[in-house]
Amino acid sequence: MATIGQRGTWSSRAGFILAASGSAVGLGNIWGFPTQVGQGGGAVFVLIYLACVVLICLPIMVAELVLGRRAQLDPVGAFSMLRPGSSWWLVGALGVLAGAGILSFYSVIAGWSVAYIWYTATGAVTGDADAIGTFFGTFTANGPLSVGLALLVLTTTGAVLLGGVQSGIERVTKLLMPALIALLLILAVRAATLPGAAAGLAYYLRPDFSRLLDPAVINAALGQAFFSLSLGMGAMLTYGSYLSKRESLITAACWVVALDTSMALLAGFIIFPSGFSIEGFDPSASGPGLIFAVLPRLFSTLPGGQLFGAAFFILLTMAALTSTISLLEVPVAHCIDVHKWTRRKAVILVTTGVFLLAIPSALGNGAVAALTRMPGIGVDFLTMMGTIWNNFALPVGGLLTAVFVGWVWRVDQAIDEVETHGASFPAKRLWSVLIRYVCPVAISVIIVYTIVSL
Numbered sequence: 001m002a003t004i005g006q007r008g009t010w011s012s013r014a015g016f017i018l019a020a021s022g023s024a025v026g027l028g029n030i031w032g033f034p035t036q037v038g039q040g041g042g043a044v045f046v047l048i049y050l051a052c053v054v055l056i057c058l059p060i061m062v063a064e065l066v067l068g069r070r071a072q073l074d075p076v077g078a079f080s081m082l083r084p085g086s087s088w089w090l091v092g093a094l095g096v097l098a099g100a101g102i103l104s105f106y107s108v109i110a111g112w113s114v115a116y117i118w119y120t121a122t123g124a125v126t127g128d129a130d131a132i133g134t135f136f137g138t139f140t141a142n143g144p145l146s147v148g149l150a151l152l153v154l155t156t157t158g159a160v161l162l163g164g165v166q167s168g169i170e171r172v173t174k175l176l177m178p179a180l181i182a183l184l185l186i187l188a189v190r191a192a193t194l195p196g197a198a199a200g201l202a203y204y205l206r207p208d209f210s211r212l213l214d215p216a217v218i219n220a221a222l223g224q225a226f227f228s229l230s231l232g233m234g235a236m237l238t239y240g241s242y243l244s245k246r247e248s249l250i251t252a253a254c255w256v257v258a259l260d261t262s263m264a265l266l267a268g269f270i271i272f273p274s275g276f277s278i279e280g281f282d283p284s285a286s287g288p289g290l291i292f293a294v295l296p297r298l299f300s301t302l303p304g305g306q307l308f309g310a311a312f313f314i315l316l317t318m319a320a321l322t323s324t325i326s327l328l329e330v331p332v333a334h335c336i337d338v339h340k341w342t343r344r345k346a347v348i349l350v351t352t353g354v355f356l357l358a359i360p361s362a363l364g365n366g367a368v369a370a371l372t373r374m375p376g377i378g379v380d381f382l383t384m385m386g387t388i389w390n391n392f393a394l395p396v397g398g399l400l401t402a403v404f405v406g407w408v409w410r411v412d413q414a415i416d417e418v419e420t421h422g423a424s425f426p427a428k429r430l431w432s433v434l435i436r437y438v439c440p441v442a443i444s445v446i447i448v449y450t451i452v453s454l
């Protein structure tokens, strides 16, 4: 099978759905979503998140896939091909930067997941909640270890991109998704039967409407939806550029969104009941360590918990890798398509750059935390990177994509592309309204509201 750089196509619609879901499902679902729900006040965050997914992200997913399939190029190439001589290529450039920026902190967390395969398998991380929390603190305080693990994740990703990508991604994801769903279901059932689970479920499902208009919550939900669906930075555009003209874009988009959202919701059904079964648990206080503090506790309540734990972190690491591949592919495809670099040169240089950017995130919880803490913001570098890229860069990328498709390139062109080869575009009127009016207005209002409230 050809490598992506030689512009192959996915072997079938199922192949595309698998690859796009591989990009979407990752740390964003299992690590990011519960963490954000915890900080956003529980069920009210979930509600706003779902609204963002359906009303804003699904239409933008269609728009990105359409752009990619029409242009058959990387994001920068796509925007400049469809509007030559304009500045629209900058939207693609923002995506290329976002890919590198997100990958820089993503690889650190993926590295933690790698380490936890070992720690859970060997029984190193056990005991009561305090012991498990302390373990995580000591582990992340070891900056050089986090740096090394991030390097391992990045070199593995780079190595995959050097070889043929799509047959590999398709094959891995085909096994990964069902295995991950099965394991998550087992864990959710176990979590629901723990003492204290009811309080966790209530927190997760019963909204506290007093935070409905909290700008920080709305902004975080929007950013999380973009991040989890790999939107707003051209990853789906790039994947769409390998989608065959005969396939229905709309069905593919709906599948990916449904699968990704179910996985995130399922992760919440594991984390909150288990968390609340621990005395004194505060979901908003744990930050990026939430799943690493809660899950080992859950595994310890299961027969064969070490095995379950190791299997879980293996699957999580693989899910993270199918996402890091798509994150790295955006800047790499850009260097190949636009700057005419060889794939080898592009992979090596981009991976090195991202690694350098990953170092402060990896050290952020360690001895040099003081250095990487931004004055006045009071959060670690990793959290700050997450906020900048997820909460601002991705929604802005999505906003500009919506404006481009809705008003510049125009919706009839997009509908035409969806309907090539006789595929139908159900609800095209509704989609046009969403992409032209709802997405741009809603995203602008949320961003302005967030900035003003800062």
Ligand code: PHE
Residues within 6 Å of the ligand: 023, 024, 025, 026, 027, 028, 029, 102, 226, 227, 228, 229, 230, 231, 233, 235, 323, 324, 326, 327
């Ligand atoms: N969607 C991925 C996840 O949830 C992360 C990602 C974001 C991948 C943006 C590609 C582009 O883990």
